[in-house]
Each structure stands twice: as C-alpha cells, then as structure tokens.
Amino acid sequence: MDLLNAVVALLNFVIVPAVAYGSQLALGALGVTLIYGILRFSNFAHGDTMAFGAMATILATWGLQAGGVSLGPLPTALLALPVGIAATALLVLATDKLVYKFYRAQKAKPVILVIVSMGVMFVMNGLVRFIIGVDDQQFADGARFVISARDFREMTGLDEGLAIRTATVITVVVAGICVAALFWFLNHTRTGKSMRAFSDNEDLALLSGINPERVVAITWIIVAALATIAGVLYGLDKGFKPFTYFQLLLPIFAAAIVGGLGSPLGAIAGGFLIAFSEVTITYAFKKVATYVLPEALEPQGLVQLLSTDYKFAVSFAILVVVLLFRPTGLFQGKAV
C-alpha cells in the first residue's frame, strides 16, 4: 500500500506534470529546430510566435463561445485552432517577406539573422500585448478533470490522489499526433523530402530544381502551426499570459540544442529531458521517501536537490554541459 502511495505521489507531482510540460517543450523545440535546419538561424521570436498564435486562437475561441459553440467536455479552443494557425501563418509569412527575405538574398551570416529575429521578437511581443493586453487570460472550458485527486482517492482508497486534467491529456495526445504527422510529412511526401534535401545541402537542392521560396514558405507555415499548437496547449494547461511565453524561450532552446539542432527527433527527446530534469531536480522527495523507506530511515529534511527558485538554472546547466561535451547534441544535429 505504501509503495502504491509512493508511486501515485510521484505520478501526480512529477511524472504527469513533466510529461505535459515535456510535450509542450517538444512542440516548441520542433519549430525552433525546423527553422534552424532549413533557414539556418536560431529564431528568437519563436516564443512570441507561440504567444501570437495562442492569442489569435483565444480571440477566435471567445467568438465561438459567444456564438454558443462548444465541444462538450473538450475545450472550444481546439475548434478555434485552425483560425489561430492561419493568422499566425500569415504573420510569419509577412515577416519573412518584409524582413528575413532581405537578409537571405544578401546571404547574411546566421548571427545577423539571430539579431534580426530578436528585433522581430520585440515587435511581436509588443503586438500581442497591444492586442490582448498583459493580463492573464483564462480560455479553457469544458471538463477540467478526467479524474480529480479527490475522486481518485475515493475510488482507490489510497491516501494519495492522482489528478489528471483534460488539458494534460489533450496536450499529450495532440503533441503525439503533431509529431507523427510531421515525421510522415518529412519522410513520405515530395515536399517533405525536398525540405530535407534543402536542409542537407542547399546548393545541391537548388541544382536539382527545388524551388527555395516554396520550401521556405512551407517551413514557415509548418512552424506557425507548431508554434500555435504549442502556445495554445501551454495556455490551456497553465493559463495565457504574454510574458510567460517569452520566458519559455530558454527551455525551448535548451531542448532543441540538447537534442541536436536541426534534428526533429532530438527536439522531442530534448523537450522531455529538460522537462523531467526541471521537475525532478526541484521536487522534494520527502513524501515519496517517507512511504518507501522504513520508519527508522525516514528523512527529516525535504530531500530536495535544488529549491524551486532555481528551476530555470537547470535548463542552463544542462545546456552548458551538453555544449561542452557534445556540441552536436544527443542526436547528432548541427554543431552550434
């Protein structure tokens, strides 16, 4: 019984939150890694692209809610996703035409593009705040829980509760679908193959008649879709606030780099690695240890490696270690 309690406590406070967070990071890191692989620069505006996508979706959700449309137990925001993706795609395509195209034509160095993307980041930052404001926005509706902690306790008779929220389940399922679809697209379609060819060797790809502008446009559209979905999932799970998306940039980049920039598989692995490290290193294992260990060995302290204040430091530390010892990342992406 004690062992079961320990497992449930661990599931409730470590594994379930880390899986949800990992899925969100993975989707974000996929976008970053695609841009890096195909357009060859680190897109600092990605966090704010997510914020913009989430914002557009929220506005559409409010429209739907006002019209009385709902998805029953599922959040209405899922219905509004296509609108958000379309709006975000338009925004990033416009940004590409107005800003990045100029630097691409000049064959600007990646570091210049990075700085340019920071400029774009600030503009998008302002745009989102201008349209929706800086406050928290709640837009999740439908059933909040698949199973709540209280119900779980009553059902199983355990001391520990396990809460599984609808948003968490949706996050994991949608992230899974997106990743599967992306891999299928990259590996089995003509366009996907042309994108990979462009990523591997731009000059050869051009020689074989691939239209670079088309590849770039499709990349941006896919990135817009990924960013919007990641942004909306994060918002559904944790509430929407423009500033938090800016803060997400660091773990997302850490995930992409740890996995190996340019490697989609690496982005996913990196996302989960960062999420699990952040959560487990800052978790206080006192409760779990109390259940598992015999009474004599019960810990007095919290059994916490790092206080939660240092959550972001974990991403940084992993990033530094990976860059020092394996600059290409776990999955042999491009060297940074």
Add this chain to the structure above:
Amino acid sequence: MKKFLLATAATALTTGAALAGSHSEPVKIGVILGFSGPLESLAGPIGDAADVAVAEINAAGGILEGRSVEVVRGDGTCADAAAGTAAAERLVTSDGIVGMVGAMCSGTTGAILQAVSIPNGIVQISPSATSPGLSTVEDNGLFFRLAPSDARQGQLMAEIISGKGISSVALTYTNNDYGKGLADSFQAAFEEAGGSVTINAAHDEGKGDYSAEVGALASAGGEVLVVAGYSDGGGAGIIQAALDSGAFDTFVLPDGMVSTALTDRFGSDIDGSFGQLPAAAGDGASSLEALLNDAGVDGASVYAREGYDSAAVLLLAMQAAGSTDGAAVAAAVLDVANAPGEPIGPGELAKALEILAAGGDIDYVGGSDVELIGPGESGGSYREIEISGGEITTVTFH
C-alpha cells in the same frame, strides 16, 4: 547691590516675558509626509486629515491653557530618505516644531527618527510605516506608529491558525520584502506557539507554471497552505496548481490575497479557506470617515484616519503631559492612547481636552481603534475572514 537688583529684575523680566510668550505663542507641530514621490496620492488625504484634527483642537481653545496649534508641513518624499531628513531638520531648527506626525514610508521614517527626532528629543508618530524593523529600532521611547507592523499580521495569522487546532502548515511567499517579512514573522510566531512550518518556499511572480513549487509544498506536507502572495499574481497561480493536483484544498490568505479577484476565479473551490486583513472595526471608523468627508477630505483613503488620529494623539499627549517637552510627551502618549480612561471617539477632542485639563484620564480610540502595544505601535485591527459559498465573509474583528 544695585547691579544685583538690576540683574534680578532683568531675569525676572525676561522669565516673565518668556512665560508670557510661551502662553501666547502657537504650538508648532510638523506633518512630514511623502507629498511628492511614489505615494503622493495617499499623502494629501493623510495630511488634510491631520489638519482637521488640529482645527478641531483649535476650535476647542487649543492645548496647554489656550495655546493654539499650528501645522508646518514638510515633504518626506518616501523614496529619498536624505531629502526627508533635510525637510525634518528644517522644521525643527527654523520652524521650531515640538512634535512630528510622520513620515509615511518606513525607510524615511527610520531615517528621520535617527537623524532628527532622537537628537532633538522630539516625539514622532507615524500614521503609516509598517516595516517590522521599526519595532526593534532604538528610539529612546520617542517613536510611535498607528499602523500595525507587518510582524503583527504574521503573529495574528499564527494565532488564528492555532485557534483552529491546526498544528502543521506549508508556507509559500511572493519573493519580495512584503512576502518575506510576513512569512518570516508568521513562521517565528507559529513555531513559538508550538506549530510546525514544514516548508518556507518563495514563489516568483509572473510565471506560467507553478506545479514544481506546489510539488515541493505538497511533498513537505501540512494541513493547510499559507499563501503570502498576491491575489492577481503568483498567489493565485499557486492556489490553482494546488487545487489541480489535489495537494491542498484549504488555504490561509493574508491581506495581499483577500480580494474578489480570488473568489471570482476560484468560487466555492476554496471554501473553508480563511485569512485576515487590516481593517478597523466599529463605529469609530465610519464616524471618522463621515467627519472627514464633511470637511472635504477623502476619509476612505488609506491611512487618512490614522493621519487624524496621529495628530490627535500627539496633541492630547502634550495636554496630558502639561508641556511640549519631548520626553514628557512621549511618556504621556501611552496613557492617552490606551485604557483605562474615558473612551474618546473622533470629533470628541474638545471633551478629551476638558477631561485632561481637569486631571482625568482618557483612552483615545479615534477612527482607527487606537491601542498601542509593545514598543508603541498599533496592535492593529484586523478583520478575520472566511471563504464560504464562494464569497468572502467576515468572521470577527481582532
């Protein structure tokens, strides 16, 4: 002999003149508030409320056998302690004030106390400084405040929690001076009362995700979770995450958390949670508010009532002491402000002066329920609240 006579006559003459002078000259008090600076919007009503109290006393014939009272204002600025100290110094040396109401912010208040009030032996009463540090500062008994120390709230919170039979709590605070000060004072008081704080962890404002923080809090355990944060910031995020994961369902809410923003968001999900916030109870508060509003001052403004009460206590203490000498006035402040004696409400300053002149004892209550404890600070009136049915309901006043 002639010289001696002359000298005596001259001495008598000057003494007589001095005595006569002290009877007719007005008593000057300083009102030093942050008239410019980050809290300038609150300073106006506090200063005006002090003026109302002074006007009331002058209408009743002044203090110390007919001397009228004159207010000299100084700008304490709040942000710039050096400017505040210079202003106070000027009021003492060139205007000749004999008592001071001020300053507003804790930093300026402490600086003026050290640099001006103590060296000059002047009584200083602050209407609004709340820093716990001012409770322990060396003040030669000259400093009083009518605002409760944040330490007091921590203590009261500990009492309320203990009173409910709860002996172990988890504690999280917003990572700034307010949160930390409150959390530390609460922890000290609660542990002294025999309770245990399983974890005392900070949370930062403006994060999207508080599940890691709540994970640590839940693992540490505790019957309730004390959230010393803000109801429209991280505090609400913590409560959300705690409810979602089923870690806690009862929360203790200090002043920063008690607001309708909280009940709007969580409704009856947080039923049974409880807390407290500074609020004066009873008729004194409302009648002073009405009195100030009649005088054209915004009586509902924060600490405006304490502004009136500060000036009143200072002047009544002078009357009780029978002089304007700092040490004597300081000794009289507690007699005037605390029981026993005839309770004095707002607008009854004339009556208080009469009783004091006749050698009686008063207990000044005023509009902020004045009761000075410990090193001469307000015990503070607090409203204990409980969330029931998704509404904030008043349980009792402390």
